[in-house]
Amino acid sequence: MQPIDVLIVDDSVFMRRIISDLISEDTGFRVVGTAKNGREAIEMVKRLKPHVMTLDVEMPEMNGLEALRIIMKENPLPVIMLSSLTQEGASETIKALELGAVDFIGKPSGSISLDLHKVKESLLEKLHIAAGTNVSKLPKPFVAPAAPLKKVPVPAVVPPKMVERLQAESNTTFDHLVAIGTSTGGPRALHEVLSGIPGSFPAPVVIVQHMPPNFTKSLSQRLNTISGLHVVEAENGMVLESGMAYVAPGGYHMTIARNGTSSYKVHLSQEDPRAGHRPSVDVMFESLLPLKELKRHIVLMTGMGSDGAKGMLALKQAGALTTIAESEETCIVYGMPRAAVELKCVTHVLPQQEIARQLIHSVNTKI
Incomplete structure (x- = not known):
């Protein structure tokens, strides 16, 4: 069996050597080259045709994001980003994932660190997953206006206090709820789906994306700029509102519970991970089982493993109206959706660019 050819891109000589040594410990990989900046990376991709690449973000001459944009246009291949575990690093990583990077590895203590051994x-697991993906098949991400309109202005003739009361009542009173679970490849898929949902959407959207702390905050901030929905990182006790999307924070399970008789709220906990995940899609889905008065619409998108499949099955058996699995053709990793399909609990199998349209149709259909 032929080894998987890897190109390593990092401006630090020390880091290039460390990463090369780590990857070379797995005989399934072969390091075919190293580059010190994005410009070199573009040329080496053309010349060496590696199967997969690791790519740093901050580099001289041309940074990782600029190089990634060109590579994914001219010679697309699976890319794993090397990112600092800072708020700025998280923001840049989210942009890279939208541009087509498969996944990322956090640098524990900056660009030069022996902690990378940890x-x-x-790193090896993600490289194996990345090498098995076909990034050239993915749809181009939607490019939204710089400042999407979030809310329709209320006429000035209505007394302000009455407007606030009516808005609060209408936003927290709804009949539908959308729940989405995703993992590897999820930021790009969420970008595609949420950019297609208008701010007038008459339901809240709750989301679990497998991701560490910091990154989920940056993800929610980024999604908020491209969606008509208000997208936030969820906080404990938040009351759900229609036209809003809530991303579970990294390191916390997110569940939804009744808040009195007419509203619903977010509950966050640091209970043990479920199947290695916290947040867990299954944990969130299972919390929706008692909420039978709501018309529930459940979505599983790209990701490794089977998190969410059992929860989707339970929700389907409990009367969920819509259960959507992303189709293999647009998944970075066809794991979580495949598991749901195999459990025969899916009403729709759709490419990611059709999921928003189906959700809008399902929520607006009179039943």
Whole structure:
């Protein structure tokens, strides 16, 4: 069996050597080259035709984002980003994932750190997953206006206090709820789906994306700029509102519970991970089982493993109206959706660019 050819891109000589040594410990990989900036990376991709690449973000001459944009246009291949575990690093990583990077590895203590040995197992696992993906098949991400309109202005003739009361009542009173679970490849898929949902959407959207702390906050901030929905990182006790999307924070399970008789709220906990995940899609889905008065619409998108499949099955058996699995053709990793399809609990199998349209149709259909 032929080894998987890897190109390593990092401006630090020390880091290039460390990453090369880590990857070379797995005989399934072969490091075919190293580059010190994005410009070199573009040329080496053309010349060496590697199967997969690791790519730093901050580099001289041309940074990782600029190089990634060109590579994904001219010679697309699976890319794993190397990112600092800072708020700025998280923001740049989210942009890279939208541009087509498969996944990322966090640098524990900056660009020069022996701590990278601690993430060896994760690095090798993600490289194996990335090497098996076909990034050239993915749809181009939707490019939204710089400042999407969030809310329709209320006429000035209505007394302000009455407007606030009516808005609060209408926003927290709804009949539908959308729940989405995703993992590897999820930021790009969420970008595609949420950019297609208008701010007038008459339901809240709750989301679990497998991701560490910091990154979920940056993800929610980024999604908020491209969607008509208000997208936020969820906080404990938040009351759900229609036209809003809530992203579970990294490191916390997110569940939804009744808040009195007429509204619903977010509950966050740091209970043990479920099947290695916190947040867990299954944990969130299972919390929706008692909420039978709501018309529930459940979505599973790209991701490794089977998190969410059992929860979707339970919700389907409990009367969920819509259960959507992303189709293999647009998944970075066809794991979580495949598991749901195999459990025969899916009403629609759709490419990611059709999921928003189906959700709008399902929520607006009179039943």
